[in-house]
Amino acid sequence: MRFGILGPLDVRGPDDSPLDPGGPRPRALLTVLLLEAGRAVSAERLIDGLYGEDPPANAANALQSQVSRLRKRLGLEIETGPAGYRLVVAPDAVDVHRFQRLAREGRQALDTGDHARAAALLHEGLALWRSPAPDDLPRLDELRLGAEQDRIEADLALGGDADLVAEVRELIARNPLGERLYGLLMRALHAAGRPAEALHVFEEARRVLADELGTDPSAELAALHLELLRGQEPVRQRGVPAQLTRFVGRTDELARIDALLADARLVTLTGPGGTGKTRLAIEAGRAREDVCYVELAPLADGAGIPYAILTALGVRQGLRGPQGEEATERLVAALESRDLLLVLDNCEHLIEGAAQVAGVLLGSCPGLRILATSREALGITGEVRCPVPPLAAGPAAQLFGDRAAAVRPDFEAHGHAQVAAIERVCEALDGLPLAIELAAARLRTLTVDELAERLGDRFRVLSRGDRTKAPRHRTLRAVVEWSWELLDEEERDLACRMTVFVGSGLSGGATLDAVEAVCGIPYPEDLLASLTEKSFLEASEGRYRMLETIRVFCAEQLTDDVSGDVSARLRDAHATYFLRLAAEAEPRLRGHEQLPWLARLSSERGNLDAALRHFLRAAPSDGLRLMADLSWFWRLHGLAGERVALARELMDAVGPKAPPGLEEEYALCALNSVMGEGDEARLARADRLLGTIDRQLRLPFTVVLWTLAVGPERSRDERVRAQVGNDPWGRALLAVGLGFQEQFAGRPAASETLFTQALAGFRETGDRWGMANSLDQLGMYADWRGECGRALELIDEALGYARELAAPEETADLLCRRGAVLLHSGAYEEAATDFARAGELARAAGTPEKVAGAMWGMGDAARLSGNTALAREHYETALETSARSWYSVGQTVHIFLGLGRVALAEGRADEADDWFAQAWTLSTSAETQGLELARVAEALASRTDEPEHAATLLGAASALRGQLIVDDPDVTPLELRLRRMLAPQVYKKAFELGGSLRHDAVRGP
Structure with a gap:
């Protein structure tokens, strides 16, 4: 016999037939005996369980009578002894004891690192539960919660699943003080490629524990938070989407797709809607190590395809970078060195755009393969078309049974007649998976025989309809229509x-x-x-x-x-709702709630774009308001260039003049429409309009976008102070702009003071973007003063915020900054690691100029540690990479100097002189900072045999560096360097020259 008490009492005979123990008291008696299966239970405890606080006068006799009835009714062996009554049954025959054993063994397997066995045991144990434990047995619910947490931990160790996030959130809702659950949620979100949300959970846990218990998070949870901050940089989306149902059949099709992808680089799954193309593509991609899934159905036109792929890859545009860089070029740069399977789903409505993007990517990225789904082929050279057939009879019936069990847990095909009915249903539906799933959903109210009969009648009627349509299309439409009518x-x-x-x-x-x-x-x-x-x-x-x-x-x-009126009202209501949502989100994107609201707007991107397109046609003024409220989100999200076309259309719809009261919104729309060269008129229009506003701006980030577009000198404009007003975020932002202005003017002390003020303001508001930018600059100044430890503290904190914002470009910049600090402190190996991680991020983000910067950092680390061969390799890679992209003069000069120093160290003096001469020519023929000229002057001084000339060059370097702070690991303090390099008689003269020379005094050797 089997007994279940993890839910309503369930007794099963040897043949699995249900047995009835009787009324409430026999059930209560049996439950108490089952809880102690195989052990004696005292009469006092049984009486208390049966009668509570009001036992009858002859309670012992009444208990004996109940036990006797239970023996006879169920044929149970219940022994009587001095210790009480004992139900003779194996513990494993009772679900609660079986659960406890499986949970205990699962925990032991988890502790020993056998995650697969732990997961199997815990899944089996938890499946025994049919409802929560009774109120008088809270211990069982605690055991269940512990097992659920163990099982989630095992599943995460095995690779996790997106469904775990929702499951853990549900557990937290029931157990808000469960600290281990917060840790599991952080890990599940991080594994799902949602690191910003994972880090926000720690803040949520800290707040809940402080409010409810007055405590801080445990050391374990704090350590996990730090581990995620320091861990591998996240991506927006990893692999393919998790599915809600089990995948059935299609083994042969999966093998065929694998074989085709082994030889062809573009495979397109074709077939009418409902054949299961999407699910098949997802399952084919699931086994790949590096796969990116892109859903194209929500896109309105082909121009959005590159941006959709960039978003799926986790590639975002840096806030400081140009908005107008070509998305396809960025995409090529991100994919050209990767072996990746790109799944493009639902291409049919964008067939030309999908074909164009696929052609460019396949031609430029040799390691790329594309698996597309479409109702028609893309039609480009090299494409292999793979028609998706209907399900064969066996898999079709299996799918029907699987989906039927989801709506009727007791469903099971019994007998030849019912199996035959299922086969008739699947045959009538042409083996179309979507049609089969829709039909199976009707089993809540119909039997399989009734379903088969009604489908037969339905299709006999429909067969007289439009025969010009493809048979499978008629079948699918018929079953959707039939389901609709029900x-x-x-x-x-x-x-x-x-x-x-x-x-x-x-x-x-x-x-x-x-x-x-x-x-x-x-x-x-x-x-x-x-x-x-x-x-x-x-x-x-x-x-x-x-x-x-x-x-x-x-x-x-x-x-x-x-009616048309109702349809129009729906579209109006949709757009109005998302206009309100954007307005509600806008201030929260600059404060403590930044991360959850970034996630909220990210999940609504499709609806927000649809609302904006509706306003474009129906109410352009509301479109201006929506675009303005979304502008900062687009910048933080990282792909503002995607909305350039929409901004231009909106400006054309509004006209050449701003609507009254919407001057700021109109100017923001103009700034969003600026792509690059050729947009000077739009930029000038925005600049003029913003220059006339002498009140506090509704959206203080307008100043950021304004200065990014026209230059940071705008932050010095007195009018900007009035536009920022008393807004604390705006004041912090203004301090950032002024801090950069002081830095460019060669006044580092004033600049550092302003960035310190900015950091305090951003800490007050809770804005991670502002804190990261301020900490970056403060870390640089600490490094320049030689305070390496302090610099690393500041940069590490900034890295945490950049990772929370899922900002890989900014993370790469900060890692390079961190690497430079480590170089200055002599930690060359650790510095090389940071530069390498920065290079990986930059390469994945499609930013070759940042890859080059990371490579010359690795070159510096190798050279300073004595490995000149490796240094030369890194410098040459940096030079080659920089040749394919925009690259700053200062960084190119640095590479030339690095190659010269390597040549010098290896005894090739002529080659070194040639590199130094090239560095001098480049640095004096372009707009360069004093730091680059100082570096070149010092390199040239080390090569001259003329003391007077060396003194002049080093004096010039001293003057140039005097405008900044020394930040070069190759340079010792100037006085010590002069004493080592120059004879005592010229030392004094060189030092004197250094005090009087300025930037324009430096001339060629």
């Missing part, structure tokens, strides 16, 4: 209204709040649950999404069944 009026109405939301992409669908506000249906939870159960919606992590095939069908019903 919805009640409220469900149909909501399904129609849900089509106003962008569809099935990662940023598609809608939250419950959005559905209620936009669709005008109060408390829609039950309707949404019903549509989800009937496969019209997918629900995941608080969002409801429609499969694209169903969305298209429901949109047709919206056109047919809902």
Whole structure:
């Protein structure tokens, strides 16, 4: 016999048939005996369990009577002894004892590092639970929670799953003080490629523990937080999306796709909607080590394809970088050195754009392979078309049974007749997976035989319809239409209204709040649950999404069944809701709530773009407001260039003059429309308009975008002070702008003071972007003073914020800064590690100029540690990389000097002189800072045999460095260097010269 008490009492006979123990008291008695299966239970405890605080006068006799009835009714062996009553049964026959054994063994396996066995044991144990433990047995719920945490930890160690995030969040909602759960959530989010959210969870845990318990997070949780801060830099999306259902069949198709991809670099899965192309592509990509999935269905035109791929890759545009850099070029740079499978899903509505992007990438990136899904082939050279067939009879029936069990847990195909009925259903549906899933959802109310009969009648009627359509298309449409007709009026109405939301992409669908506000249906939870159960919606992590095939069908019903006025009101309501959301988010993006609101807007990108396009046509002034509120999000998110075309269209729709009261919004739109050369008129229009505003700006980040576009000197404009006003974030921002101005003017002390003020302001508001930028500069100044330890503290804190913001370019810059500090302190090996990590990030981000910067840093580390051969290799790689991109003169000069110093160390003096001469020519023929000229002057001084000339050069270097602070690991303090290099009689003269020379006094040797 088997017994279940982890839920309603369940007793099963040897043949697995259910047995009834009787009324409430026999059930209570059996439950208490089962809790101590195989052990004696005292009469007092049993009486207390049966009667509570009001036992009968003859309680002992009543208990004996109940035990006797239980023996006879179920045939149980219950022994009586001096210690009480003992139910003779093996503990493993009782689910609670089996669960405890599996949980204990699972924990032991976890402790020994056998994660696969731990996961299997814990999954098996937790599957025994059918409901929460009774209120009088809280210990069991505690054991269950511990097992759930152990199982999640094992799953994470095995690679994790996106579903773990939602599961852990649910556990935290029930156990808000569970510190281990916060750690598991941090790890799950980090594993899912959502590092900013992972780090925000630590802050959430700290706040909850302080408010509820008055304590700080444990050392273990703090150590995990530090580990994630220092860990590998995250990407936006890793691999392919997690799926909500089990993958069934298609073994042969997966093998065929693998074989095709081994020989061809572009494979396109073709077939009508509903054949399972998307799911097949996802499963084919799941086994790949480096794969990127891109959903194209939400895109309105092909111009957005490169940006969609960049976003999926986790490549973002640095805030300081140019907005107008060509997205396709950036994409090529990010992929040209990677062996990656790119999955482009749902290409059919953008077939020309998809073909163009695929052609460029395949021609430029030799390690790239593309797996596309489309209703038609892309039609480019080298493409291999792979039609996706319907499911064979066996897998089709298996899929039906799998999905049927999801809606009816007790479903199981019994007997030849029922198996035959399932086969008839799948045959009628042409083996189309989507059609089969929709049909299986009807088993809540129909038997398989009824379903088969109704489908047969349905298709006999439909066969008289449009025979010009492809048979599978007719079949799919028929089953969608049939499922539609089985919805009640409220469900149909909501399904129609849900089509106003962008569809099935990662940023598609809608939250419950959005559905209620936009669709005008109060408390829609039950309707949404019903549509989800009937496969019209997918629900995941608080969002409801429609499969694209169903969305298209429901949109047709919206056109047919809902009046034009209602349809227009829906689009208006959708745009208005997201306008309010953007306005609510805007100030939070600059404060302590920055990370969750970045994530919230990221999940709504598709809907926000759709709202902006609607305003573009219907209400351009509201479009200006929405674009203004989103401008800072786009910059922080990293791909502002994606919205340049929209900004230009919006400016054309508004006209040449700003609407009254929207001058700032109009100027921001103009700034967003600036791509680069050729946009001087738009930039000048924005500059003039902002220059006329003498009030506090509604959006203080306007000053940032303004100065990025026209130059940091704008921060000196007195009008800007009035525009910033008393806003604390704006004042901190103004201090940053002025700090850079003082730095460029050669006044480091004043600059450092301003960056210190800025950091204090950004700490007050909680803005990570501002803190990272301020700490970066303060770390540089500490390094220049020789305070290496302090510099590393500041830069490490900045790195933490950059990683929270998922900003790989800024992270690469900071790692290079950190590497430079380590060089100055003599930690060459550690410095090389930081430069190498920076190079990897920059390479993945498609920024060759930053790759070059990291490479010359690695060259410096190798040269200073004595490995000149490796140094030369790094310098040459940096020079080659810099030749393919924009690159600063100062960095190129540094590479030339590095190559010269390597040549000198290896005894090739003529080659060294040649590199130094090239560095001098470049540094004096371009706009360079004094630091670069000082470096060249010092290198040339080391090569001259004329003391007077050396004194002049070194004196000039001293003057130039006097405008800055020494930051070069090759340079010892000037006085010591002069004493070593020059005869005593010229030392004094050189030092005197150094006090009088200025930048324009430096001349060629």
